[in-house]
Amino acid sequence: xxxxxxxxxxxxxxxxxxxxxxxxxxxxxxxxxxxxxxxxxxxxxxxxxxxxxxxxxxxxxxxxxxxxxxxxxxxxxxxxxxxxxxxxxxxxxxxxxxxxxxxxxxxxxxxxxxxxxxxxxxxxxxxxxxxxxxxxxxxxxxxxxxxxxxxxxxxxxxxxxxxxxxxxxxxxxxxxxxxxxxxxxxxxxxxxxxxxxxxxxxxxxxxxxxxxxxxxxxxxxxxxxxxxxxxxxxxxxxxxxxxxxxxxxxxxxxxxxxxxxxxxxxxxxxxxxxxxxxxxxxxxxxxxxxxxxxxxxxxxxxxxxxxxxxxxxxxxxxxx
Amino acid sequence: xxxxxxxxxxxxxxxxxxxxxxxxxxxxxxxxxxxxxxxxxxxxxxxxxxxxxxxxxxxxxxxxxxxxxxxxxxxxxxxxxxxxxxxxxxxxxxxxxxxxxxxxxxxxxxxxxxxxxxxxxxxxxxxxxxxxxxxxxxxxxxxxxxxxxxxxxxxxxxxxxxxxxxxxxxxxxxxxxxxxxxxxxxxxxxxxxxxxxxxxxxxxxxxxxxxxxxxxxxxxxxxxxxxxxxxxxxxxxxxxxxxxxxx
Numbered sequence: 070x071x072x073x074x075x076x077x078x079x080x081x082x083x084x085x086x087x088x089x090x091x092x093x094x095x096x097x098x099x100x101x102x103x104x105x106x107x108x109x110x111x112x113x114x115x116x117x118x119x120x121x122x123x124x125x126x127x128x129x130x131x132x133x134x135x136x137x138x139x140x141x142x143x144x145x146x147x148x149x150x151x152x153x154x155x156x157x158x159x160x161x162x163x164x165x166x167x168x169x170x171x172x173x174x175x176x177x178x179x180x181x182x183x184x185x186x187x188x189x190x191x192x193x194x195x196x197x198x199x200x201x202x203x204x205x206x207x208x209x210x211x212x213x214x215x216x217x218x219x220x221x222x223x224x225x226x227x228x229x230x231x232x233x234x235x236x237x238x239x240x241x242x243x244x245x246x247x248x249x250x251x252x253x254x255x256x257x258x259x260x261x262x263x264x265x266x267x268x269x270x271x272x273x274x275x276x277x278x279x280x281x282x283x284x285x286x287x288x289x290x291x292x293x294x295x296x297x298x299x300x301x302x303x304x305x306x307x308x309x310x311x312x313x314x315x316x317x318x319x320x321x322x323x324x325x326x327x328x329x330x331x332x333x334x335x336x337x338x339x340x341x342x343x344x345x346x347x348x349x350x351x352x353x354x355x356x357x358x359x360x361x362x363x364x365x366x367x368x369x370x371x372x373x374x375x376x377x378x379x380x381x382x383x384x385x386x387x388x389x
Numbered sequence: 390x391x392x393x394x395x396x397x398x399x400x401x402x403x404x405x406x407x408x409x410x411x412x413x414x415x416x417x418x419x420x421x422x423x424x425x426x427x428x429x430x431x432x433x434x435x436x437x438x439x440x441x442x443x444x445x446x447x448x449x450x451x452x453x454x455x456x457x458x459x460x461x462x463x464x465x466x467x468x469x470x471x472x473x474x475x476x477x478x479x480x481x482x483x484x485x486x487x488x489x490x491x492x493x494x495x496x497x498x499x500x501x502x503x504x505x506x507x508x509x510x511x512x513x514x515x516x517x518x519x520x521x522x523x524x525x526x527x528x529x530x531x532x533x534x535x536x537x538x539x540x541x542x543x544x545x546x547x548x549x550x551x552x553x554x555x556x557x558x559x560x561x562x563x564x565x566x567x568x569x570x571x572x573x574x575x576x577x578x579x580x581x582x583x584x585x586x587x588x589x590x591x592x593x594x595x596x597x598x599x600x601x602x603x604x605x606x607x608x609x610x611x612x613x614x615x616x617x618x619x620x621x622x623x624x625x626x627x628x629x630x631x632x633x634x635x636x
Contacts, residue, residue: 122477148479158470162403174395175478203406219474 073097074227074258075104075121079130081282082116090116092282093130098275103249103259105269107379108279114262115155117279118231121260122152135226151220151228155235157212158219161205165196165215168204169222176223183222190218194248210241217248221257228252230261234268246271266379278382286382293382294372302344302351304358305367309338316340318357322350344370392480396488400462401495409458413496417451417504424571425511432572437602440511444504445597446570449590451500452533453561456540459493460553463544467631482632489541490534497533501526517603525600528613532593535620538628545631570594589616 075098083089091113098104106114119125121134123143132139135149152158159168166187173183191200194214204212213233220228230249234242249272252259263269269276270290278286278293286293302322304315316332322342323332332340344350351370358365404410421444429439466472466485475485505513515522544553565571567581568590577585585591596613599605 124473124476144479147477150477152474152477154470154473156470158474160399160403160471162406163399167399167402171395171399172474172478175392175475175480177391177479179391 072100073133074100074102075132075134075260077117077121077130077132080117080120080127080132081129082113082120082125083128089128090282091120091127094279094282094284095130096277096284096287098258098260100258101253101256102274103253103261103272104275104277105273106260106262106277106279107264107266107269108262109264111281112279113282114279115231116282118152118229118260118262121146121227122150122229123147149226151222151225153213153216153220153228153230153233155231157204157216159204159212159216162203164201164203165207165211166191166200168215169219172219173222178223186222190221194218208241210237210244213237213241213245214248217245221252224255225257227258227260230259232262232264234263234265242268278379280382293379296382300344300347300370300372301341302354303337303339303341303367303369303371304354304365305337305339307364307366311363312338312340314361315358315363318361319354322354339367392478392484393488393491396485397491397495400488400492404492404496410496410499412458413451413455413499414503416454417447417500418507420450421447421504421507421511428571432576434573437598438512440508440513441602442598443571444508444513445594445601446565446568446590447508448501448504448529448597449532449570449594450561450565451504452497452529453536453557453565455493455496455500455533456536457554457557457561458496459489459537460540460544460547460557462489462492463541463631464547464553467545483629486541486628486632490537493533493537494530497530497537501529513601515601517600521600521603525597528593528597528600528617531617531621535617535624538621539624542624542627542631545628564588564590568594589620592616 075096077097078095080091080094081089082091094113094117096104106117108114116125120127121132121139123139123146126140134146137143137145137149139146159165160171163171169187169190170180170183173186174180178186191197194217196211196214196218199207199211204215207215217230217233220230233249234245237245246268249259249261261272273290275287275289276293277284286296288296304319306312306315312333312335319332319340319342322344332342334341342350342354344354347370351368355365355368401410421440424443424447425440428443432439432442434442463486466475466489472485476482515525517525540553540557543556547553547556567577567585568588569585570590574582574586574591592609592612593616596605596609599609
């Protein structure tokens with residue numbers, strides 16, 4: 070990617086001899102875009118962020134952030150990034166305002182400008198009512214807001230947000246989403262990690278799916294959905310006894326030689342087959358089952374959920 | 390430089406709130422009063438008054454207390470999100486350590502002034518003149534730096550806020566109670582004598598006592614200086630080694 074703010078090439082990291090957290094991760098993030106690293110716990114999301122923010126040294130491979138190599142030019146990288154970790158990184162004994170001022174000074178602002186900048190951010194992050202209370206008295210949502218504000222004290226070129234909404238109530242999560250969405254217009258590149266597909270879908274321009282330290286898919290949310298299948302035709306018989314018969318009858322929609330049982334969703338008592346031709350496929354399915362004289366409770370066409378995409382992407386990686 | 394100042398002030402305002410600076414004053418004052426009132430008439434210190442005898446070990450103990458709180462702060466900076474974030478900032482990796490040590494120095498001065506002030510009310514005098522007083526202060530602060538660096542290295546290594554200061558409690562008690570700081574070596578059982586006589590707290594307090602009363606031996610001063618320099622070098626290296634950024 071010519072104008073990439075983040076570029077990873079075959080990044081690998083192992084802790085000790087046995088556990089390898091990353092096994093050759095490559096991806097690029099375009100400047101001023103929001104990218105989500107999506108994966109379960111232990112997929113390697115935080116390890117990736119830690120390498121990119123110069124907290125960990127990669128075992129192999131290389132990475133650049135804002136054009137600087139994370140190992141050889143780590144000082145330059147640190148001057149270009151803002152980081153919020155999984156846990157709020159604030160001094161609990163200080164107030165929100167004092168934390169902001171402190172980090173402003175640590176980023177090289179003079180005391181007076183650091184105070185000014187703190188005032189601005191407090192205003193922008195809607196924290197005026199709590200700015201002069203100690204952080205130890207804050208709720209999770211307030212902490213997270215000040216935490217993100219701290220990372221923005223000096224506008225970074227690249228911002229890392231490690232699970233920015235984990236542990237937040239739905240309203241605070243919305244607030245954080247709005248904040249991140251607002252960064253798009255300020256030439257800040259954001260790399261965030263999340264376990265929530267919904268969050269990746271709402272916030273990011275591109276998604277990278279990590280599983281067991283490998284990239285198993287990348288692209289936009291729509292790309293990922295398409296990769297799993299255009300849409301599905303779901304058939305629910307009036308009597309679940311007929312599930313197997315239906316699956317056999319529709320097996321060719323799922324491709325030759327496909328395992329009929331895999332088409333059956335026992336919990337929903339339904340059979341799902343890919344429907345590349347949409348309504349045409351649905352009509353064909355209906356005619357075929359009608360010909361067999363099977364009574365149906367429901368037949369519908371639906372898009373795959375991002376959850377389905379995610380599950381299918383990560384589970385194939387396990388079987389490979 | 391401004392990062393160092395900012396981080397030191399951060400510790401200062403934090404410790405004003407968690408009352409660490411208050412304890413920096415109360416610990417030497419309380420220990421001095423406790424030792425003097427409880428033991429002053431029980432322990433034979435020859436011609437020297439007990440306040441004159443005991444102040445050095447009260448100051449040394451205050452420095453050891455300071456080191457224990459440093460271990461906690463170092464552990465917190467190692468573990469907490471705050472400390473992790475410090476390592477992602479464009480500041481030298483030793484700056485947080487330097488800020489903690491600068492705070493230790495300030496805390497040590499506060500404790501030194503408080504302890505000396507209360508002892509003066511009970512008759513403690515710097516009999517040796519200005520030069521001796523300067524040497525007295527230098528040794529107290531050098532000893533404080535040495536033990537704080539050691540505690541900082543331990544706290545950074547252990548990385549557990551609960552256990553690091555606890556670990557230091559026992560050696561601290563042993564070194565202070567089994568020293569010639571509180572009572573002369575003759576008051577201990579004979580088999581403990583060699584340890585009591587030659588361990589660093591005894592050496593340092595004896596030199597301090599000599600400086601305060603205006604007569605001391607060159608050998609004693611040399612041994613004390615050697616202890617301080619050796620501990621500073623050893624613990625300084627250890628503390629620096631703990632400050633690596635990348636793992």
